[in-house]
Amino acid sequence: MSGPDLLVLHALRCVGTAGLTRLAATTGLGEPDVESELIDLAVAGLVTRNADFGVWSLTGSGRAAHAQRIAAELESAAARPAVAAAFDGFLVLNPELLDLCTAWQLRSADGVMIANDHRDPSYDARVLDRFADFDRRAAAVCAELASALPRFGRYQTRLAEALGRATAGKWEELADSTSSYHVVWAELHEDLLVTLGIPR
Incomplete structure (x- = not known):
């Protein structure tokens, strides 16, 4: 510990x-x-x-x-195999998270990508639903990591909290603040690389 x-x-x-x-x-x-x-x-x-x-x-x-x-x-925790396996799961999800953040920040209007001004609640609701589905799968990866090394458990909590704040109307908590879902996910990525000794 x-x-x-x-x-x-x-x-x-x-x-x-x-x-x-x-x-x-x-x-x-x-x-x-x-x-x-x-x-x-x-x-x-x-x-x-x-x-x-x-x-x-x-x-x-x-x-x-x-x-x-x-x-x-x-x-000492003999955790390398478990952390490495969870990292593989993270890498599968990572491109999807990046696509979700792009979908939240930009949207198509007549074939042109424009900034999402959040004036279309149905569009935002669809993206938030996709984030919620993503979060369920991310939680499984975080749970695997926490089983291997308890300090990883904090990520699942922080990701869920960021999504909750965004769902409550704090749009910046998905991709545009230091406490956002995207930033926490990026910290998890760095943590995995550092823990496994993998250079960027």
């Missing part, structure tokens, strides 16, 4: 430079707990803070330490 320090270190590796709010959402920890872990990691020379923007990032030593600890976690 990942300790809170590794969760915070890993979140920074997957999302890049980030502030407390985003790191708390990513890890599932409270902001005070995230800040406490960041301070300890900074003392150890593994993370650094940009005071002008209030964001944190990994140092070179932090990236090296993270790589070692993630590899050790995967090895």
Whole structure:
């Protein structure tokens, strides 16, 4: 099981430079707990803070330490085969998610692609239905991952929450915010690559 320090270190590796709010959402920890872990990691020379923007990032030593600890976690849990199999399932779904995001942001008008202004509720409803179907299949992949390494369980929750916010009328939560379905999915992609040691 990942300790809170590794969760915070890993979140920074997957999302890049980030502030407390985003790191708390990513890890599932409270902001005070995230800040406490960041301070300890900074003392150890593994993370650094940009005071002008209030964001944190990994140092070179932090990236090296993270790589070692993630590899050790995967090895000690004997989880590589299960994570690799789930990654195959992710790759099957990935092009569909990208198509869905495009369908949400753009639509055809007389054969020309234009920005979706969300003035056609029936069109948006059809795309949202497709997202809901996609999410059911994505949840199965996330469940496989969580069975192999519990820290992956957070993705299923975050994806469902983003879809729920979008269904409630916050359109940006599908593809246009840092908490959107698409961004969480992209973080999962990066997490899988990092966990398996696969270069981009």
